[in-house]
Amino acid sequence: MRLIINGESRDLQDVRTVKELLDVLGVDHQTVAVMINGEIVGRGDFQKSALETQDAVEIVRFVGGG
Amino acid sequence: MVITDKERVRRLVSLPDAKASWAERLRQSRVAMVGMGGLGNASAAYLVAQGVGHVILVDPDQVDGHNLGRQILFQPPDIGRMKVDAAKERLQQMAPEVSVRTEAVALDGDNADELLSGYDVVVDGSDNWATRVILNRFSVRQNIPVVFAGAIGYEAQVSVIKGGRPCLECLFGDTPLADQNCAVMGVLGPVVGMAGTIQAQEVLKLLLNTGKPLQGRIWTYDAYRGISRIVGFPTRPGCSACGGEA
Numbered sequence: 001m002r003l004i005i006n007g008e009s010r011d012l013q014d015v016r017t018v019k020e021l022l023d024v025l026g027v028d029h030q031t032v033a034v035m036i037n038g039e040i041v042g043r044g045d046f047q048k049s050a051l052e053t054q055d056a057v058e059i060v061r062f063v064g065g066g
Numbered sequence: 067m068v069i070t071d072k073e074r075v076r077r078l079v080s081l082p083d084a085k086a087s088w089a090e091r092l093r094q095s096r097v098a099m100v101g102m103g104g105l106g107n108a109s110a111a112y113l114v115a116q117g118v119g120h121v122i123l124v125d126p127d128q129v130d131g132h133n134l135g136r137q138i139l140f141q142p143p144d145i146g147r148m149k150v151d152a153a154k155e156r157l158q159q160m161a162p163e164v165s166v167r168t169e170a171v172a173l174d175g176d177n178a179d180e181l182l183s184g185y186d187v188v189v190d191g192s193d194n195w196a197t198r199v200i201l202n203r204f205s206v207r208q209n210i211p212v213v214f215a216g217a218i219g220y221e222a223q224v225s226v227i228k229g230g231r232p233c234l235e236c237l238f239g240d241t242p243l244a245d246q247n248c249a250v251m252g253v254l255g256p257v258v259g260m261a262g263t264i265q266a267q268e269v270l271k272l273l274l275n276t277g278k279p280l281q282g283r284i285w286t287y288d289a290y291r292g293i294s295r296i297v298g299f300p301t302r303p304g305c306s307a308c309g310g311e312a
Binding site: 006007030031033035038039040042043044058060061062063064065066 | 101103104105106190191192193194195215216217218221222223236237238239241243245246247248251253258284286295297298299300302
């Protein structure tokens with residue numbers, strides 16, 4: 001499936017949900033905000049949020065130091 | 067030699083959109099700095115240098131040797147002093163006309179309103195999610211802008227919250243986020259300084275009511291990969307901090 005991830009087009013196999021996408025990318029679920037086509041996906045909803053081809057996905061990691 | 071207020075703002079008021087009132091507006095402005103680490107050091111230095119008249123510095127810690135690589139207001143003889151005291155002295159050397167209030171305490175849910183009320187803008191220089199939640203809810207409750215930032219490793223980010231809709235918890239949710247620690251993850255000194263100077267720019271834009279604030283948007287920077295992005299974010303329906311509906 002082709003996704004636009006943080007502005008870059010990527011082809012990823014066997015990625016059906018936000019959870020699977022984050023796992024494939026090796027991203028920690030507990031420190032990120034995810035938006036699909038501009039809508040925020042709650043961290044509790046990653047597993048049930050389905051992705052469709054050409055979805056624009058933004059993954060923003062919370063950067064906590066100061 | 068005394069540098070007059072007029073000299074300090076000479077290049078500021080040469081900006082194409084500048085108004086004659088800007089110098090006096092800054093002189094009367096009140097900015098609260100919560101945390102005097104790498105973010106607070108950089109943002110306070112630029113805000114005071116640019117002519118902000120009144121600041122409060124809030125931080126319970128003392129200067130430590132490992133702070134010196136990024137907390138540029140501090141010098142070796144400051145090690146062991148309260149950060150707010152050392153920073154106040156340095157800021158008053160930079161701008162003798164500035165008034166600096168110091169509070170060597172940690173901001174919490176009980177003292178936030180008392181410490182921060184009466185300030186025009188709050189700068190988040192904290193290093194943990196819990197304090198940022200307190201500041202986010204203060205902004206929602208009081209409709210006072212908070213300029214948030216974070217930096218760790220090679221990464222930095224900045225976003226402005228102004229009364230919510232959206233707010234910081236719309237973006238990052240209302241479940242506690244795992245804190246990251248500079249002691250464990252390290253941080254490249256200029257990266258945190260860069261986030262602090264972006265914060266100072268956003269504060270000045272808010273104070274002078276010019277430009278487009280980073281409201282509903284987050285600036286993100288990855289120095290390692292050389293990538294910067296500004297990502298818009300909407301109000302999250304059901305957000306427990308700002309109420310959800312846009």
